[in-house]
Amino acid sequence: xxxxxxxxxxxxxxxxxxxxxxxxxxxxxxxxxxxxxxxxxxxxxxxxxxxxxxxxxxxxxxxxxxxxxxxxxxxxxxxxxxxxxxxxxxxxxxxxxxxxxxxxxxxxxxxxxxxxxxxxxxxxxxxxxxxxxxxxxxxxxxxxxxxxxxxxxxxxxxxxxxxxxxxxxxxxxxxxxxxxxxxxxxxxxxxxxxxxxxxxxxxxxxxxxxxxxxxxxxxxxxxxxxxxxxxxxxxxxxxxxxxxxxxxxxxxxxxxxxxxxxxxxxxxxxxxxxxxxxxxxxxxxxxxxxxxxxxxxxxxxxxxxxxxxxxxxxxxxxxxxxxxxxxxxxxxxxxxxxxxxxxxxxxxxxxxxxxxxxxxxxxxxxxxxxxxxxxxxxxxxxxxxxxxxxxxxxxxxxxxxxxx
Numbered sequence: 001x002x003x004x005x006x007x008x009x010x011x012x013x014x015x016x017x018x019x020x021x022x023x024x025x026x027x028x029x030x031x032x033x034x035x036x037x038x039x040x041x042x043x044x045x046x047x048x049x050x051x052x053x054x055x056x057x058x059x060x061x062x063x064x065x066x067x068x069x070x071x072x073x074x075x076x077x078x079x080x081x082x083x084x085x086x087x088x089x090x091x092x093x094x095x096x097x098x099x100x101x102x103x104x105x106x107x108x109x110x111x112x113x114x115x116x117x118x119x120x121x122x123x124x125x126x127x128x129x130x131x132x133x134x135x136x137x138x139x140x141x142x143x144x145x146x147x148x149x150x151x152x153x154x155x156x157x158x159x160x161x162x163x164x165x166x167x168x169x170x171x172x173x174x175x176x177x178x179x180x181x182x183x184x185x186x187x188x189x190x191x192x193x194x195x196x197x198x199x200x201x202x203x204x205x206x207x208x209x210x211x212x213x214x215x216x217x218x219x220x221x222x223x224x225x226x227x228x229x230x231x232x233x234x235x236x237x238x239x240x241x242x243x244x245x246x247x248x249x250x251x252x253x254x255x256x257x258x259x260x261x262x263x264x265x266x267x268x269x270x271x272x273x274x275x276x277x278x279x280x281x282x283x284x285x286x287x288x289x290x291x292x293x294x295x296x297x298x299x300x301x302x303x304x305x306x307x308x309x310x311x312x313x314x315x316x317x318x319x320x321x322x323x324x325x326x327x328x329x330x331x332x333x334x335x336x337x338x339x340x341x342x343x344x345x346x347x348x349x350x351x352x353x354x355x356x357x358x359x360x361x362x363x364x365x366x367x368x369x370x371x372x373x374x375x376x377x378x379x380x381x382x383x384x385x386x387x388x389x390x391x392x393x394x395x396x397x398x399x400x401x402x403x404x
Contacts, residue, residue: 050128051160056121058164059171063113066172068201070112078110078196085215086192088315089222096311097223098373099230104222108192113171116195119179120167130246175199176217178224180235189229192221206325212316216323219312223304231376241293248286291385294352298388299375302356306364355388362391367399374398 070078086105094100111119175198180190194217203213228234282290312319330353363371374381387394 049156049159050125050163051156052121052125054160055124055164055167056117058161059117059121059167060114062165062168063117063171066113066197068197070197070200075110075112075196081211081214082108082110082194082218085211085218086222089215089219092311092315093219093222093226093307096307097226097230099226101222101226101229103189104192104225104229107189108194108218110194110196112197113195116174116177116193117167117171119177119193120170123179124163124167127246130243171195173198175202176221178221178228180228190225192218192225194218194221202326202329206322206329208318208322208325212318213322216308216312216316216319216326219315220304220308223307224300227300227303227376233378234376237379238293238296241289245286245289245293248283248289288385295383295385295388298352298356298359299383300356301352302354302358302360302388303372303375305353305357306360310369359383359388359391359394363395366391366395371399 083105086108090101090105174195176195177193178190179193194214199214199217200210203210206213309319309323312323316322360372360375363375375383381398383391383394384397387397
C-alpha cells in the first residue's frame with residue numbers, strides 16, 4: 001500500500017514564469033496594437049463617407065467599354081458645329097421668350113463621357129459635403145472604437161462602388177447638361193455641356209440626322225440657361241430648399257438603412273402605393289419640401305421640352321420626327337433599366353418631363369403662349385404641389401386670381 005508523499009509541492013519553474021510574463025507582454029502588446037489600430041481606423045473612417053477619386057475611377061472605367069468612344073481631336077472637331085447651332089439658338093430663344101442670354105455661347109463645351117463624369121463627381125461631392133459632418137458623427141462618433149470604424153469603412157467601400165456604378169450608368173445616357181452648382185457660395189452662371197459620344201450614338205439609334213439632333217438638344221439645354229439666368233431669384237429659391245432638405249436628412253439618418261431596404265424591395269418588385277420609395281424615408285417637413293421641389297423641377301424640364309418643339313419648328317429640320325422618335329425611346333426601357341431608374345430615383349426625372357410638358361402645353365393651349373411668362377415672375381407664381389397634375393388650379397390661382 002502506497003502512502004502520500006510528504007514532499008512539498010513543486011514551485012513553478014523559471015520557464016513557467018517566463019511563459020506567464022511573455023503572455024502578459026503579448027496581451028499588452030495586442031491591446032495596445034488594437035487601440036492604435038482603432039484610432040487609425042477611426043481617423044480613416046472620418047475622412048469621408050465616400051472615396052470620390054475612386055468613384056470617378058470606377059465610373060470612367062465602366063464607360064471605357066461603351067461603344068463610340070471619341071478622341072480629343074474628334075471632340076474638338078465637333079465644337080464648331082455646336083457653336084454654329086448656338087449662334088442661331090440664342091437669338092431665336094431670346095425673341096421667343098423675351099429675354100437675352102449674353103455669354104451663354106462662350107460657356108458651352110463638348111465633352112466625352114469621362115468629362116461628364118468628372119464634372120458631376122465634383123457636384124456630387126459638393127452636395128455630400130453639406131451633410132457629411134452630421135452623418136459622420138452618427139455612423140462614426142469620435143471614440144467609437146475599432147468595430148464602428150470598421151463598419152464605417154465597409155459602408156464607404158460599398159457606397160463608393162454604388163456611386164461609381166450610378167455615374168457610369170448615367171454617363172452612358174446623358175446627352176447634354178446645364179451645369180449649375182446650386183449650393184456654391186459664388187453665384188457664377190452655369191455652363192452648357194454636350195456629351196458628344198452619347199449624342200452621336202442616340203442620333204444613330206433614332207435614325208435621325210446628327211446636325212439637327214445636335215441643335216435640338218442644344219435648344220433644350222439653352223432653355224434651362226434661360227430659366228435660371230433670366231430669373232435670378234430662381235437659383236437661391238431652389239438652393240434654399242435643397243439645403244434645408246439636406247440639413248434635415250443629415251440631422252437624423254439613424255434607422256434609415258432598414259426603411260431604405262424595405263422601400264428598395266418594394267421598388268424592385270414594381271409595387272406602388274402613391275408614394276415614391278424615397279418619400280417613405282422622409283419626415284413630414286422633408287416630404288413637403290421634396291414635393292414642392294419636384295413641382296418646380298417638373299416645370300423646368302417640361303418647359304424646356306415644350307420650347308424644344310415650339311421654337312424648334314423654325315430651327316430644326318425634321319423636328320417633329322426627331323421629337324416623336326426621341327419621346328418614344330424614353331418609354332422603351334429594359335427591365336434592368338427600369339429597376340435602376342427606380343432604385344436611383346431617376347424615374348422621377350422621367351416623370352418630370354412628362355408631367356411638366358403636359359402642364360406647360362395645357363396653359364399655352366388654354367390661355368396662349370404669352371401666359372407662360374407668368375410662370376417666371378417669382379416664387380409665388382411657380383406651380384405648387386398638385387398643380388402640375390391639374391393646370392386648371394394654377395390658371396385659377398395665378399391667372400384668374402381666384403386661388404389661395
